[in-house]
Amino acid sequence: MLINPAAKDLKAIRELELATGETISDCYQCGKCTAGCPASMDPPPSVLIQLLKLGQFEMARNAESIWSCMACLTCSERCPKNVSPAAIIEGLKNLHLRNQDPRVCLESMSRNFLAHSPQMAVVSGFRKFI
Amino acid sequence: MSEKPVRIPYYPGCTLKTKALGFERSAMDCAEVIGFEMDELKDWNCCGASYPLTKDNLMGLTAPTNILVEAEKRCQKEEVDPNLITLCTFCYNTLKRTEYAFQQDESKLETINAFLDRKYDGSIRVVHYLEYLRDVIGFDNVAKMVKTDLSKYRVAPYYGCLLLKPKKEIGLDDPEDPVILHDFLDALGCKVVDFPGQVDCCGSYLVMREPEKVSQLSYDILAEAAEYGAQALVTACPLCQSNLDKSQSDETRFSGLDGVPVLYFTQLLAIAFGLDTENHQLEDHFIDPRPVFAAAGADGESD
Amino acid sequence: MVGDRTIPPPDARFITISIMGQPYEVPETLTILKAMEYAGYQFKRGCGCRGGICGACGTFYRIEGDHTLRTGLACQTVVEPGMILAQVPFFPSNRAPDLDLDTKTPADEQIATLYPEIFRCVGCGTCTRTCPMDIDVMGYIAYFKRGDIKGGAEKSFDCIMCGLCASRCPANISQFNVAMTARRITGARLTPRSEVTAARAEQVRSGRYEPMLAELCEMSAEDLKTLYVEREREPDLAKPGEWMPKDQTKL
Numbered sequence: 001m002l003i004n005p006a007a008k009d010l011k012a013i014r015e016l017e018l019a020t021g022e023t024i025s026d027c028y029q030c031g032k033c034t035a036g037c038p039a040s041m042d043p044p045p046s047v048l049i050q051l052l053k054l055g056q057f058e059m060a061r062n063a064e065s066i067w068s069c070m071a072c073l074t075c076s077e078r079c080p081k082n083v084s085p086a087a088i089i090e091g092l093k094n095l096h097l098r099n100q101d102p103r104v105c106l107e108s109m110s111r112n113f114l115a116h117s118p119q120m121a122v123v124s125g126f127r128k129f130i
Numbered sequence: 131m132s133e134k135p136v137r138i139p140y141y142p143g144c145t146l147k148t149k150a151l152g153f154e155r156s157a158m159d160c161a162e163v164i165g166f167e168m169d170e171l172k173d174w175n176c177c178g179a180s181y182p183l184t185k186d187n188l189m190g191l192t193a194p195t196n197i198l199v200e201a202e203k204r205c206q207k208e209e210v211d212p213n214l215i216t217l218c219t220f221c222y223n224t225l226k227r228t229e230y231a232f233q234q235d236e237s238k239l240e241t242i243n244a245f246l247d248r249k250y251d252g253s254i255r256v257v258h259y260l261e262y263l264r265d266v267i268g269f270d271n272v273a274k275m276v277k278t279d280l281s282k283y284r285v286a287p288y289y290g291c292l293l294l295k296p297k298k299e300i301g302l303d304d305p306e307d308p309v310i311l312h313d314f315l316d317a318l319g320c321k322v323v324d325f326p327g328q329v330d331c332c333g334s335y336l337v338m339r340e341p342e343k344v345s346q347l348s349y350d351i352l353a354e355a356a357e358y359g360a361q362a363l364v365t366a367c368p369l370c371q372s373n374l375d376k377s378q379s380d381e382t383r384f385s386g387l388d389g390v391p392v393l394y395f396t397q398l399l400a401i402a403f404g405l406d407t408e409n410h411q412l413e414d415h416f417i418d419p420r421p422v423f424a425a426a427g428a429d430g431e432s433d
Numbered sequence: 434m435v436g437d438r439t440i441p442p443p444d445a446r447f448i449t450i451s452i453m454g455q456p457y458e459v460p461e462t463l464t465i466l467k468a469m470e471y472a473g474y475q476f477k478r479g480c481g482c483r484g485g486i487c488g489a490c491g492t493f494y495r496i497e498g499d500h501t502l503r504t505g506l507a508c509q510t511v512v513e514p515g516m517i518l519a520q521v522p523f524f525p526s527n528r529a530p531d532l533d534l535d536t537k538t539p540a541d542e543q544i545a546t547l548y549p550e551i552f553r554c555v556g557c558g559t560c561t562r563t564c565p566m567d568i569d570v571m572g573y574i575a576y577f578k579r580g581d582i583k584g585g586a587e588k589s590f591d592c593i594m595c596g597l598c599a600s601r602c603p604a605n606i607s608q609f610n611v612a613m614t615a616r617r618i619t620g621a622r623l624t625p626r627s628e629v630t631a632a633r634a635e636q637v638r639s640g641r642y643e644p645m646l647a648e649l650c651e652m653s654a655e656d657l658k659t660l661y662v663e664r665e666r667e668p669d670l671a672k673p674g675e676w677m678p679k680d681q682t683k684l
Contacts, residue, residue, distance in 0.1 A: 021185030038331045038347055068340060071183065072331035073295040077305050090183040104338065106549050113338065114549050115542035118368045119144035119578060120220045122545075122552040123179040125338035127190070130553060148541060148580035175556045175575035189603070193556025246558055 020091035033075035041065035045085035140168035143221035150368035152411025157396040194228035219367040223292035269317040277404035286323035286360035287311030348377035391419035465507035479522030488593035526607035541580035553604035560598035586619040
């Protein structure tokens with residue numbers, strides 16, 4: 001049950017659920033995701049989900065911490081309600097990436113990084129940040 | 131043991147052809163000893179290195195499907211079992227999750243087939259090299275082929291994330307308490323160093339934007355492994371290898387820790403088999419593993 | 434205006450095509466280019482060799498009733514009933530500046546730093562499906578991603594730089610520019626030097642042919658004609674290296 005969200009936030013959250021395939025209201029805030037997350041996020045995964053449950057869609061969407069997710073999937077593996085905070089976070093990131101708001105600029109990337117990193121880092125990084 | 135080696139279609143991925151060439155070469159040399167051949171697909175593209183986490187993103191399935199179609203064509207033409215062997219964990223993870231997705235949802239497969247204008251039947255089973263050793267060859271048989279005495283070496287298995295997660299879709303081993311690399315090292319005769327950080331994330335692609343965080347995560351893993359007595363780590367992931375190895379160039383952060391070499395599991399397997407490791411690019415690692423394993427013949431000269 | 438106007442034969446059949454959203458009746462045997470000129474359009478841009486090799490006349494079109502977006506070269510593609518045309522004489526592309534062909538940087542690292550966007554390729558294959566020259570564009574980008582610059586360069590060889598692939602790429606890659614850069618690097622650093630050409634160039638530089646050229650310049654037009662007509666020619670089917678001219682002083 002979502003807690004008193006405004007109509008537009010309700011719509012945004014429902015759309016996020018449809019896009020990600022996740023049911024945000026299933027979360028009962030046990031905190032296992034945050035406990036296992038290596039990314040030192042602030043707000044951490046369980047708090048991001050709580051923000052969404054409270055209808056604070058913009059706060060979740062604009063949190064800088066979502067960009068620190070490394071898709072290690074510890075959160076999704078450990079969630080007792082089969083919620084994937086990683087998927088929700090990727091959904092939030094996509095809202096930026098699909099609206100011309102990337103986090104990496106190709107033209108100012110370190111040439112050293114491009115020349116010497118394993119391709120998998122460059123390819124997956126571009127998928128997550130552009 | 132049959133005379134002709136078993137040929138298995140093989141998908142290398144971009145990284146294994148360039149930055150992790152030693153991983154591929156050591157894997158192929160060891161395969162020869164074990165009795166199978168990794169038969170590279172003729173036409174392949176990058177797998178995308180990233181399985182989409184949101185259900186609405188089907189574009190992330192296009193690249194893996196192209197690869198699976200090629201593999202299926204090859205297996206049908208040569209009338210061999212529809213297996214595709216991989217080494218790189220990112221490729222393994224992306225391809226395996228695609229395999230699972232198509233099994234669960236045929237409409238997804240239909241959509242991708244229609245978009246790509248190709249006809250993938252969903253027959254390919256993605257297999258990891260370690261999985262092949264464990265389930266087809268058997269670690270006890272691998273142990274019989276070991277020529278070098280590695281009993282004095284304390285080696286820690288480092289699993290990383292994508293080799294094991296999500297368990298439901300990958301199914302290789304338990305993500306919280308895995309044993310496959312432990313059993314592998316056991317078969318090689320090493321002293322296996324079990325340490326809690328073996329399933330902690332190295333930071334992955336975050337190295338693109340937050341290298342400091344990757345450096346810290348790598349330090350935590352390496353320092354703990356060293357604390358538990360490890361002389362070296364083995365891994366299956368070129369990105370883990372890169373992050374853990376290269377981060378040790380941060381002299382300030384790593385000042386209290388002697389260099390801990392991070393090898394690909396096949397590089398250690400080659401040493402165990404007593405093979406010539408000259409082409410396995412051991413010297414390209416930032417922390418050169420050869421001094422640690424010199425007595426085991428890692429400097430290129432066999433015992 | 435006098436020009437190269439198509440005069441259709443009396444029994445020519447006419448079909449309706451759409452140019453810039455307007456219907457026109459054109460003879461069914463014409464290429465898109467000639468059909469548009471028949472309809473009265475004059476090509477200032479988007480027309481070049483008329484021979485399918487310069488890449489100026491890239492065209493997107495649909496057939497009415499069919500959702501598929503198709504491509505072709507206007508000078509090579511014959512019109513069909515219901516064709517809806519859009520010409521693309523120019524498409525903005527990304528071209529990396531500062532190409533250093535003499536660098537010691539390995540080719541794969543050079544491409545990765547000049548065009549990092551290739552790592553955004555999602556393998557959708559839209560470019561390959563778009564290419565009017567049937568090049569496996571996604572394939573050659575895949576080669577570049579895994580460091581095989583020479584292989585990708587060779588795979589891209591038929592490219593006529595029409596730009597249609599770049600126009601459709603969801604990852605915003607300008608594939609044809611990446612391929613051109615790769616071909617230049619391959620030619621400069623990844624293919625063996627032609628010893629024979631170098632030797633010949635040295636011969637020329639050494640001034641060996643100067644006296645002969647001077648002699649020719651002094652000759653009258655009559656003598657030049659006679660010399661040309663009476664020259665010794667290697668027979669067409671002679672085996673290589675077997676035939677030699679009688680006068681070998683100039684060799």
